[in-house]
Amino acid sequence: MSLAAFPIDLHCHSLASDGSLAPSEVVARAAEKGVTTLALTDHDTTDGVSEAAEAARQSGVTLLPGIELSCQWRRRTVHIVGLGFDPADADWQEALAGQLANRWKRARQIAERLTPLRVESLLEKATEQAGGRVPGRPHFARVLVHEGVVKDMNQAFQRHLGNGKRGDVKACWPELATVVDWIRAAGGKAVVAHPRKYGLTATKLRELLDDFQAAGGEAMEVLTSGQSDGDLGFLADLCRKRLLLASCGSDFHHPGRPWCELGRLPGRPPKDLAMVWDYLG
CATH class of the missing domain: 3.20.20.140 (Metal-dependent hydrolases)
Structure with missing residues (x-):
């Protein structure tokens, strides 16, 4: 269209x-x-x-x-x-404030679920990607790309963060x-x-x-x-x-x-x- x-x-x-x-x-x-x-x-x-x-x-x-x-x-x-x-x-x-608390809880759970990827200080790095705010899945994806875990954002979601994947946390x-x-x-x-x-x-x-x-x-x-x-x-x-x-x-x-x-x-x-x-x- x-x-x-x-x-x-x-x-x-x-x-x-x-x-x-x-x-x-x-x-x-x-x-x-x-x-x-x-x-x-x-x-x-x-x-x-x-x-x-x-x-x-x-x-x-x-x-x-x-x-x-x-x-x-x-x-x-x-x-x-x-x-x-x-x-x-x-x-x-x-x-x-309650929504913010929900988002931080979700971010911590995403980081915990991605522990097997062995990215040191993953939550902190994702938070940095988010400018100090609550990181979402795109911010975690950027860290995975930067750390060489995946080649690009699409692969980050296909393997680790997309619907049904380990990092797909429902808040x-x-x-x-x-x-x-x-x-x-x-x-x-x-x-x-x-x-x-x-x-x-x-x-x-x-x-x-x-x-x-x-x-x-x-x-x-x-x-x-x-x-x-x-x-x-x-x-x-x-x-x-x-x-x-x-x-x-x-x-x-x-x-x-x-x-x-x-x-x-x-x-x-x-x-x-x-x-x-x-x-x-």
Whole structure:
């Protein structure tokens, strides 16, 4: 599917989670690509927002409060983007502290499971790769490449960190309804992230949306990187029938991946959809 330039990108990542650019660099790149409204949605943290906000003021980009929260739905991990919340809300900060603790626990378990690879100080090196923040699987993969255990990132995941491999640790995430409640209580909108990336059948996706909306969720991404032809029409129709707000974002993580670039989408949202950015306080 060919990519279209679009000035609103409400899903991207920085070094604050599993991206490879500093938050200020993400904002600068977004501005360079023609993005005028951006949400930095790092995984389970808003640590990069202050730096991004300063860069946004300097570049003229409108920065919206954003995050991508991990949660459980019927024993599956799904991601919910939060937009427009109050980052200073006390209960919100307490919830994020719990997510941070979950991520550190998971990182320690990954390091323990990879002990047979005999990489000295693996957790410390992965943490360094993450800029002192909680390391995820990509950071462990970079260490394995640097130490010569594998030849590249793809091999690191194929052999040690991909789904079902030794380093694939499932964290103890909160339930879907809990995460949606956190976002709503902090004044934000909850958005189902990249709904076609979970491997769900159409029936299962509708069931996910049933539970999401029952919990108070209001929006879903209809455009993001990696979609197939036909996904936009299907997801847009779900939004219409369910009165869901629509969102879109590149899910940018790293430069050099033209299929996943800031301000580039596999199409444009249909004009009749109610877009989430029009409903943020």
